[in-house]
Amino acid sequence: MAFSELTGQIDAKTRLGNSLLGEPGHAFLFVGPSGIGKKTLAREFAKGLLCSHPTKDGGCGTCPNCIYMREHTHPDYRELLLPDGEKNIKVADVRSRILSDVGILSQIAERKVYLIDADGLAEEGQNALLKTLEEPPKHVVFLLTVSDDSKLLPTVLSRTVSIRMVPNTDEEVYSVLRKKDPDILEEEAKLYSRFSRGIIGYAMSLMETTWLVDAWEEVMDLVLTLSEKTRADLLTDTYTFFEEEKEHFPDLLALLDMIFDEMAILIVAPQSPCLHGEGKKDKMMSVIKKNKLRVSQIERCSKVISTAAKAFRANGNFEILVCQMLLALKKEYMNG
Numbered sequence: 001m002a003f004s005e006l007t008g009q010i011d012a013k014t015r016l017g018n019s020l021l022g023e024p025g026h027a028f029l030f031v032g033p034s035g036i037g038k039k040t041l042a043r044e045f046a047k048g049l050l051c052s053h054p055t056k057d058g059g060c061g062t063c064p065n066c067i068y069m070r071e072h073t074h075p076d077y078r079e080l081l082l083p084d085g086e087k088n089i090k091v092a093d094v095r096s097r098i099l100s101d102v103g104i105l106s107q108i109a110e111r112k113v114y115l116i117d118a119d120g121l122a123e124e125g126q127n128a129l130l131k132t133l134e135e136p137p138k139h140v141v142f143l144l145t146v147s148d149d150s151k152l153l154p155t156v157l158s159r160t161v162s163i164r165m166v167p168n169t170d171e172e173v174y175s176v177l178r179k180k181d182p183d184i185l186e187e188e189a190k191l192y193s194r195f196s197r198g199i200i201g202y203a204m205s206l207m208e209t210t211w212l213v214d215a216w217e218e219v220m221d222l223v224l225t226l227s228e229k230t231r232a233d234l235l236t237d238t239y240t241f242f243e244e245e246k247e248h249f250p251d252l253l254a255l256l257d258m259i260f261d262e263m264a265i266l267i268v269a270p271q272s273p274c275l276h277g278e279g280k281k282d283k284m285m286s287v288i289k290k291n292k293l294r295v296s297q298i299e300r301c302s303k304v305i306s307t308a309a310k311a312f313r314a315n316g317n318f319e320i321l322v323c324q325m326l327l328a329l330k331k332e333y334m335n336g
């Protein structure tokens with residue numbers, strides 16, 4: 001594995017590659033949402049830092065350092081991650097695993113590298129690390145990962161070089177998913193990619209259950225049959241579905257929004273390929289024709305959905321906000 005085998009993140013990889021060829025600093029901070037691949041990229045960079053013959057693309061892959069890294073046995077590399085079920089990394093662990101080790105010289109490589117999950121460092125843990133970050137021994141490089149850098153002390157931030165990770169494109173996520181599971185249905189891979197908002201790790205976790213695909217079928221069915229549903233249908237069966245999936249409500253709204261977006265595209269450009277596959281596309285087209293749907297109606301539906309999302313975030317009464325949303329969607333649908 002090298003930088004070029006990781007999808008996307010061109011800016012980050014270029015900066016890291018350049019620093020491998022120059023004189024790398026002593027502390028890097030990988031910033032980006034959970035699941036975007038901070039640790040994967042940081043581990044690749046660590047391999048390059050320890051490698052005997054690094055290139056712009058990271059470690060050479062064949063020297064003893066690279067082989068030890070691949071086998072997770074490099075004596076000059078350590079990770080301090082948040083243990084499962086814990087809220088914070090213990091300060092005692094920062095001291096015993098990192099601070100008492102930094103002064104010891106490296107065994108094989110020219111450097112020692114420490115990867116630390118800074119999301120697990122409360123203020124006390126950050127403070128414990130601070131003095132070493134300020135005056136690191138020459139042979140030491142720290143790689144910190146964090147999803148929200150506003151939670152770090154300004155003094156920690158000022159001692160690190162930030163490497164910002166950006167969301168991948170839908171196409172990039174799609175290609176990673178297809179590589180991971182070549183048998184996955186195209187429309188499902190597209191759904192996961194689009195729904196993941198460019199976060200590869202999130203897309204991978206979505207693939208582990210059928211929840212998204214099942215919910216997508218339900219929500220799609222709702223949109224396709226909305227004009228035929230009576231007020232009573234909406235307030236009983238449809239409401240019950242939302243109530244049973246209450247914990248996933250924001251995701252259901254995102255699915256609804258995604259399907260309405262797709263409808264708007266089909267109204268303007270009926271020839272464009274549909275995310276949801278040809279079978280669904282035919283059904284969506286016939287609903288558009290039958291109800292003479294226009295883009296302005298779909299836009300009003302999107303507003304109804306965002307109003308419901310806001311009410312949900314503000315802890316509004318769930319039954320009221322869902323029923324209002326369903327009735328408003330029906331109304332916008334019928335009032336061309």
Ligand SMILES: [Zn+2]
Pocket residue numbers: 051052053054059060061062063064065066
């Ligand atoms: Zn190497």
